[in-house]
Amino acid sequence: MRSLTGLKRFAAPLFLLALLPFVAASCGGGDDSSPPATQASLSVSGDVTAQTNLTLAQIQALPAVTQTVSFGSGSGPQTHVYTGASLWTLLNQVGIVTNPAVKNDVLGKYVVATGSDNYRALFAMGEISPDFGNRGNEVAYAETINGASAALTSTDGPLRVTAPGDVKGGRYVSNLVKLEVHTATSTATASGGGVTAQFQLSGALAHPATYDLAALQALPAVTRTVGTSTYTGVSLWSLLDAAGIQTNAANKNDLLGFYLVATGSDGYRTVVSLAELSPDFGNQPDMVAYAMNGAPLTSTGFARLVIPNDGKAGRYVSNLVALEVVSAPR
Missing domain, CATH: 3.90.420.10 (Oxidoreductase, molybdopterin-binding domain)
Structure with missing residues (x-):
């Protein structure tokens, strides 16, 4: 990856x-x-x-x-x-x-x-x-x-x-x-690597789900160009928002204490704060990509986390197996 x-x-x-x-x-x-x-x-x-x-x-x-x-x-x-x-x-x-x-x-x-x-x-x-x-x-x-x-x-x-x-x-x-x-903590487990065909969306969400290629392609598509590569996929914020992020109304701006853990099939994982993604705050164009330059992803799995504005690609997680939303302990 x-x-x-x-x-x-x-x-x-x-x-x-x-x-x-x-x-x-x-x-x-x-x-x-x-x-x-x-x-x-x-x-x-x-x-x-x-x-x-x-x-x-x-x-x-x-x-x-x-x-x-x-x-x-x-x-x-x-x-x-x-x-x-x-x-x-x-x-x-x-x-x-x-x-x-x-x-x-x-x-x-x-x-x-x-x-x-x-x-x-x-x-x-x-x-x-x-x-x-x-x-x-x-x-x-x-x-x-x-x-x-x-x-x-x-x-x-x-x-x-x-x-x-x-x-x-x-x-x-x-x-x-x-x-x-x-x-970051996550309940997702993975090791050994390999090309993936689905990932789990879970955690502090009202509607956790499993996504394969057909499920992603059924959602509104976005494109992001990074260097010489143009990725097609779904907005990461839209994916999470539609799943119903479970915040506590008693805590002011509770969303700002949440993060997302992305895990690959080899156990590699990275963290994205939900505030980075929210249109009200960081408004970053992060995405779950399923195609690059018009062709399906291959060795990087059917889905890949892409962080277009990062200077280096360490938070690009290939062969996604899990996206988990977590509220940091108080």
């Missing part, structure tokens, strides 16, 4: 950790008249070298990134100029633990960003990796207003995670206090 090989193990060098002696804040824009936030502590835990509490000064010691972002909110369109540390860099500074025996293991992980009010949003590691989705998410600590950069106000800060390119601001988690890195 087509994927990036030799993905390095993401663990922060000890000398870099020594440079940052670790000691142990919902979404949308805030009122610019709010006072600046004065304290920050960001917990980073889960599949990392060691659970860490970062101070604002330690985050500011990382290479600074300034970005202009625009998104919709309940109060209308917003544009902000934020300065902060790259989310990917920050996580790698702490050290993402991966299993070298698992091919592209980092692509089977995700990070949950949580605010002080327990509002959360999930990002797939492949979504934020510079090699793949390269979305440019950052942990912001300052905003430029009228030409002057200042600390985030108490409404949004002292820390806020950004989601550049998202249509709406649901994944801009304000008052960020926690980042948790986890390995």
Whole structure:
């Protein structure tokens, strides 16, 4: 199956950790008249070298990134100029633990960003990796207003995670206090490889189903061109949406805590956040392809997950046997 090989193990060098002696804040824009936030502590835990509490000064010691972002909110369109540390860099500074025996293991992980009010949003590691989705998410600590950069106000800060390119601001988690890195779970089992003729769509769905080539071809077709290849298939978001994603209305923007695990016949798997796919947020054109350049897929199985905007093809899962929707544990 087509994927990036030799993905390095993401663990922060000890000398870099020594440079940052670790000691142990919902979404949308805030009122610019709010006072600046004065304290920050960001917990980073889960599949990392060691659970860490970062101070604002330690985050500011990382290479600074300034970005202009625009998104919709309940109060209308917003544009902000934020300065902060790259989310990917920050996580790698702490050290993402991966299993070298698992091919592209980092692509089977995700990070949950949580605010002080327990509002959360999930990002797939492949979504934020510079090699793949390269979305440019950052942990912001300052905003430029009228030409002057200042600390985030108490409404949004002292820390806020950004989601550049998202249509709406649901994944801009304000008052960020926690980042948790986890390995995706799935009930699907596969090994040994081989060309597939069907896959299971399951998980937190009202209408799980089994799809073969005829079932896919009966759905509305889309085409996506990636390099010199033109794929034909079905929209991944449309497939999931029609199956009835089972969110909890009691949780604000509950969808933003869901992810999809795609598994191939050899056991290879990757993660896509549902927010990446949703037209309200990432609006990515991901698809389940069944033809390439007008011909049926062959050695890659009857169906292949295609992520057109990724820089490398590690999240393209060939010989699909399972697509499973999961709500990350709270």
